[in-house]
Amino acid sequence: MLKRLREYFSAAEILIWSVSIILETASFVIFDRENYLFLIAALTGITYLILNAKGNPIGQVLVIVFSIIYGVISYSFSYYGEMATYLGMTLPMAVFALISWLRNPFNGNRAEVTVGSIGRAEVCFMTVLAGAVTVLFYFILRSFNTANLLPSTLSVTTSFIAVYLTFRRNPFYAIAYAANDIVLICLWTLASLTDTRYISVVVCFAVFLFNDIYSFFCWNRMKERQAASIQTLSP
Secondary structure, three states: OHHHHHHHOOHHHHHHHHHHHHHHHHHHHHHOOOOHHHHHHHHHHHHHHHHHHOOOOHHHHHHHHHHHHHHHHHHHOOOHHHHHHHHHHHHHHHHHHHHHHHHOEEOOEEEEEOOOOOOHHHHHHHHHHHHHHHHHHHHHHHHOOOOOHHHHHHHHHHHHHHHHHHHOOOOOHHHHHHHHHHHHHHHHHHHHOOOHHHHHHHHHHHHHHHHHHHHHHHHHHHHHHHHHHHHHHOO
């Protein structure tokens, strides 16, 4: 099994995953040592990110697991926006994304999804839909007296765009998640000002940010490779 993993993941990917795991575990030991749910969520997230970078549907299964855990964590700090976003939007969209990825394997390879694209009309549709979702969630979150309302609402916007593009198998999903990571780093930095345990969560999303940027480049290389392969097979 270890041999198969070494053959499937590149040396760079193994290094990125290992360093990410070490950084997050170290930050947990230094700043927390109590809330193991944070650690489980972080390690799950790091693992699904490297799988998503490969276009592997198993990554979407782990997104579902992460969404549940992160929803519970967000509720504990009254970040109802994060809770509602991950349990009410990211989780169900991850289910749809999983179905989409399983239905669109590249050349029959279930471990790699076919990279998709969207046109200008769909980009406009997505933007309008994201705007509507943002406005709706703003009033919902305000009614719940959500902590740090504006960044929490912005997190909803970036998360919606990210999950939409993930469902559509578009490489820019990783850029949208990177934007979401930046918002979350700000949110949990504010939380860490009152409780230093949340510094480990800040580190978690900083690690996520690096992994999402890496995923974007991976998907662009994968898109080029798939296009070249299709051209080679064409008569």
